[in-house]
Amino acid sequence: MSEEKTYVEDIDRSFYDFRFEEKDVYRVASGLTPEIVEEISREKNDPRWMRDFRLKSLQLFHETRMPEWGPSIDGLHMENIVTYVRPNARRMNTSWEEVPEDIKDTFERLGIPEAERKSLAGVGAQYDSELVYHNVREEVAAQGVVYTDIESALHGAYGDLIRSHFMKLVPPSDHKFAALHGAVWSGGSFVYVPAGVKVEIPLQSYFRLNAAGAGQFEHTLIILEEGAYLHFIEGCSAPKYNVANLHAGCVELYVGKNATLRYSTIENWSRNMYNLNTKRAKVEEGGKIEWVSGSFGSHVSYLYPMSVLAGEGARSEFTGVTFAGRDQNLDTGCKVVHNAPHTSSYVNTRSISKDGGISTFRSAVVVNEKAVGSKSAVSCQSLMIDSFSRSDTVPAMDIRTNEADIGHEARIGRISDDAVFYLMSRGIPEEEARALIVSGFAENVSKELPLEYAVEMNNLIRLEMKGAIG
Amino acid sequence: MENLHLNMPPAFTYGWLNLNRSTLKGLRTGERLTPQEEIPGKIAVTKAPLPSLKSGAGPEPEAFLGAPLARGYTAKKNTDCGTLRLSWSLGDTGAVYDPKGAEDNPPAHWDAFSLDLEAGSTLTAVVDVSSADGARGLGMLLGRVRVGENALLRLVLIQRLGEDYSFVFDLGAQNERGGRLELSRVLLGGKHVYDGISVALAGDKSAFIQDVAYAVSGDGHLDMNYESIHRGKKTECTMNASGVLRDRAFKLLRGTIDLQRGCAGAKGNELEDVLLMDPGVRNQSVPVILCGDEDVEGNHGASIGRLDENLMYYLASRGMDREEIYETMARARLEAVIRRIPDEKTVKLLLKEDGE
Numbered sequence: 001m002s003e004e005k006t007y008v009e010d011i012d013r014s015f016y017d018f019r020f021e022e023k024d025v026y027r028v029a030s031g032l033t034p035e036i037v038e039e040i041s042r043e044k045n046d047p048r049w050m051r052d053f054r055l056k057s058l059q060l061f062h063e064t065r066m067p068e069w070g071p072s073i074d075g076l077h078m079e080n081i082v083t084y085v086r087p088n089a090r091r092m093n094t095s096w097e098e099v100p101e102d103i104k105d106t107f108e109r110l111g112i113p114e115a116e117r118k119s120l121a122g123v124g125a126q127y128d129s130e131l132v133y134h135n136v137r138e139e140v141a142a143q144g145v146v147y148t149d150i151e152s153a154l155h156g157a158y159g160d161l162i163r164s165h166f167m168k169l170v171p172p173s174d175h176k177f178a179a180l181h182g183a184v185w186s187g188g189s190f191v192y193v194p195a196g197v198k199v200e201i202p203l204q205s206y207f208r209l210n211a212a213g214a215g216q217f218e219h220t221l222i223i224l225e226e227g228a229y230l231h232f233i234e235g236c237s238a239p240k241y242n243v244a245n246l247h248a249g250c251v252e253l254y255v256g257k258n259a260t261l262r263y264s265t266i267e268n269w270s271r272n273m274y275n276l277n278t279k280r281a282k283v284e285e286g287g288k289i290e291w292v293s294g295s296f297g298s299h300v301s302y303l304y305p306m307s308v309l310a311g312e313g314a315r316s317e318f319t320g321v322t323f324a325g326r327d328q329n330l331d332t333g334c335k336v337v338h339n340a341p342h343t344s345s346y347v348n349t350r351s352i353s354k355d356g357g358i359s360t361f362r363s364a365v366v367v368n369e370k371a372v373g374s375k376s377a378v379s380c381q382s383l384m385i386d387s388f389s390r391s392d393t394v395p396a397m398d399i400r401t402n403e404a405d406i407g408h409e410a411r412i413g414r415i416s417d418d419a420v421f422y423l424m425s426r427g428i429p430e431e432e433a434r435a436l437i438v439s440g441f442a443e444n445v446s447k448e449l450p451l452e453y454a455v456e457m458n459n460l461i462r463l464e465m466k467g468a469i470g
Numbered sequence: 471m472e473n474l475h476l477n478m479p480p481a482f483t484y485g486w487l488n489l490n491r492s493t494l495k496g497l498r499t500g501e502r503l504t505p506q507e508e509i510p511g512k513i514a515v516t517k518a519p520l521p522s523l524k525s526g527a528g529p530e531p532e533a534f535l536g537a538p539l540a541r542g543y544t545a546k547k548n549t550d551c552g553t554l555r556l557s558w559s560l561g562d563t564g565a566v567y568d569p570k571g572a573e574d575n576p577p578a579h580w581d582a583f584s585l586d587l588e589a590g591s592t593l594t595a596v597v598d599v600s601s602a603d604g605a606r607g608l609g610m611l612l613g614r615v616r617v618g619e620n621a622l623l624r625l626v627l628i629q630r631l632g633e634d635y636s637f638v639f640d641l642g643a644q645n646e647r648g649g650r651l652e653l654s655r656v657l658l659g660g661k662h663v664y665d666g667i668s669v670a671l672a673g674d675k676s677a678f679i680q681d682v683a684y685a686v687s688g689d690g691h692l693d694m695n696y697e698s699i700h701r702g703k704k705t706e707c708t709m710n711a712s713g714v715l716r717d718r719a720f721k722l723l724r725g726t727i728d729l730q731r732g733c734a735g736a737k738g739n740e741l742e743d744v745l746l747m748d749p750g751v752r753n754q755s756v757p758v759i760l761c762g763d764e765d766v767e768g769n770h771g772a773s774i775g776r777l778d779e780n781l782m783y784y785l786a787s788r789g790m791d792r793e794e795i796y797e798t799m800a801r802a803r804l805e806a807v808i809r810r811i812p813d814e815k816t817v818k819l820l821l822k823e824d825g826e
Contacts, residue, residue, distance in 0.1 A: 067484075067485060068482060068485060068490070069481075069482035069483060069484060069485060069490065335484075362483065362484070364483070364484055364487060366487075369749075382761065384761060384763070384764040384766075385764070386764050387731065387734075387762075387763050387764040387765070389764075390760075390761065390762050391761045392481060392758070392759065392760045392761060393758065393759045393770075394481050394482075394483050394756070394758050395756070395757060395758075396483045396484070396487055396489055396754070396755070396756045397753070397754065397755045397756075397772070397774065398487060398489075398752070398753075398754045399746070399752065399753040399754070399755075399774055399775070400752050401746075401749060402715075402746035402747060402748055402749055402751055402775070402776060403749070403775075403776065404746070404774075404775045404776070405774075405775040405776060406772070406773070406774040406775050407771075407772065407773055407774075408755075408757065408770070408771065408772040408774075409769075409770065409771045409772075410757065410759055410768070410769065410770040410771075411767075411768070411769050411770075412729070412759050412761045412766070412767070412768040412769075413766070413767050413768070414764050414765060414766075
């Protein structure tokens with residue numbers, strides 16, 4: 001006779017949960033004041049316009065109310081957050097040998113240099129508030145592809161381009177944490193792909209937050225010209241501390257006419273992290289944005305990549321999986337705004353909740369008057385592993401033309417006993433059977449990832465499901 | 471003059487969409503309305519405070535009316551009570567309600583009723599609200615319903631309003647063990663219409679079946695908040711809504727299936743189908759499933775937009791022009807719901823109004 005289920009064990013996160021003594025050479029005081037923002041601006045050697053931009057954003061942060069609709073972020077106290085920490089490294093290196101030993105060891109453990117050698121066209125690695133490593137393959141650079149840290153680009157030949165695009169898609173007035181980002185952003189990547197250039201193998205940025213009680217506010221800006229192609233991968237992790245950490249990054253993607261950008265994220269922040277990230281893409285005529293998103297970590301997440309379909313025939317695809325375990329409240333989803341005729345969007349998500357975790361799928365599809373002939377299909381499915389957890393779906397649709405076809409479906413349920421019984425009758429132990437079913441449930445995302453990342457994601461699911469019966 | 475916040479769903483969405491609540495501005499109370507009643511002999515009539523139940527529009531309308539006494543109708547235990555009919559006819563009050571809160575906004579004429587079905591009883595209740603030709607004004611009707619153990623209530627809610635009449639309807643219901651509420655809702659016309667229905671499935675194996683049809687045209691504005699709250703084990707709900715928007719009509723439907731912890735074996739299904747007829751229409755939908763228990767099922771499906779192109783092609787090949795096809799399909803959607811109403815008199819009335 002099987003024992004009644006009494007609890008669900010938590011994941012072993014020791015793989016990501018290593019840390020080194022903080023050897024940062026510089027950090028600002030905790031809290032958020034004009035003096036701190038000016039100090040960051042001086043440290044970054046900002047042009048005047050950027051300094052003014054930061055201060056205006058800070059003012060907006062103080063004026064903007066907290067959202068009334070998401071998970072509680074009462075445990076996040078901005079007066080305790082250190083918004084800028086510069087590690088003990090040269091600002092940016094193009095060789096791993098120049099990176100300080102402890103930081104290099106961090107990224108070695110995370111497998112970044114190995115992935116660079118095997119399967120990537122370029123890598124950026126951020127440690128706390130600064131990019132410490134950036135490199136791109138010669139043959140890719142020879143095509144005119146620019147992949148560098150955003151501060152270097154700001155001061156170099158691309159300064160005007162950055163000024164004309166920086167926080168134009170996500171203005172600081174967008175919401176409270178966009179304003180915070182505008183005030184204290186630091187680090188991040190700039191990618192420029194010229195017209196017609198197809199980058200056949202992916203670029204990757206990895207963000208690691210090592211300092212306790214710190215915030216990471218990197219800015220990623222990617223511009224694809226007409227007919228270009230790029231797959232960009234973003235990864236993130238941090239060791240766990242018993243104080244709150246904050247990630248409020250910002251990603252702005254400009255997808256040109258007939259260009260395609262795939263943006264993949266495997267997010268695995270530690271469970272003291274408040275992940276309040278903003279991602280947005282503007283897609284021109286015939287262009288396409290493909291979001292692939294796996295959310296596994298953090299204590300609280302607000303994450304809804306947004307696609308603005310600005311040109312006729314522009315397309316958006318969002319494929320996501322969210323896995324919420326103990327002490328996690330992951331509020332994820334996406335937003336799509338159809339602003340031009342014959343645009344289309346397709347959303348396919350899976351959520352899994354266990355061990356008291358809360359996952360919420362939240363979405364918005366807006367079809368404006370001009371978007372005649374547009375189509376949208378949203379499908380979200382949620383799986384409850386136990387009765388201590390929660391799973392909610394909160395989709396919204398705002399349709400302002402009759403010349404549109406909009407479909408939506410949502411489903412919440414449990415693991416089928418029949419499916420578990422079938423697998424067990426084939427000799428598979430119950431725990432493994434359940435893990436297999438959950439992996440299959442999340443296959444919509446794993447099949448969209450490069451093989452190495454799909455394997456990592458499936459390992460994460462297997463770890464999460466370990467002890468899921470007891 | 472007061473402002474009312476109503477139709478707040480149990481879970482909020484993004485603030486920039488402005489879907490989390492609706493606000494009526496510049497309100498003042500008017501006269502209490504009196505319905506025409508057809509009361510079967512087995513129904514006991516009382517006057518008592520409104521039962522304290524969560525309602526779809528929320529607590530503010532009741533507070534605004536000063537916690538009024540309700541016309542109470544009680545179906546006695548283990549009795550088949552036949553059909554209760556309540557009809558409110560709204561007259562002209564001299565002004566059209568302005569949602570911006572104009573000084574000369576009409577007073578809100580109002581009434582309140584409650585239905586109490588004791589254990590094992592059965593009742594069909596038809597609640598009909600209509601306005602006189604050309605009438606202008608604002609009305610408000612509160613209803614509270616208790617469906618006792620193994621009782622069955624077939625509740626038919628009809629609204630037939632002219633284009634200058636605005637209305638607030640607020641219903642709260644609770645089903646005890648094995649209680650079943652079968653609700654048919656037909657919404658035709660109106661200027662600014664706010665429709666809130668919340669049903670708590672408190673007892674095990676209780677059920678809520680909702681079938682809604684609406685047609686909004688001109689500058690009509692229909693704002694709905696529907697909730698099915700599952701607390702009892704093996705509770706079930708089916709919430710269907712089918713509608714047609716024409717001209718510059720606006721419609722917002724918030725529909726929530728709330729599967730609360732402890733409602734093991736519960737199932738909730740919600741389906742929405744909206745036909746958009748003209749370029750100026752606007753449709754907003756927020757279909758929410760909240761889930762706090764493992765052993766449940768929640769499903770939602772929505773289809774919003776034009777007619778299927780294959781269907782259009784088929785009907786066009788049979789000699790129908792585009793306008794004719796849309797008119798036919800729009801009428802078919804409404805009639806499909808109307809014909810399912812379990813009261814022949816109401817079906818005939820509505821089919822006559824729909825032009826049959």
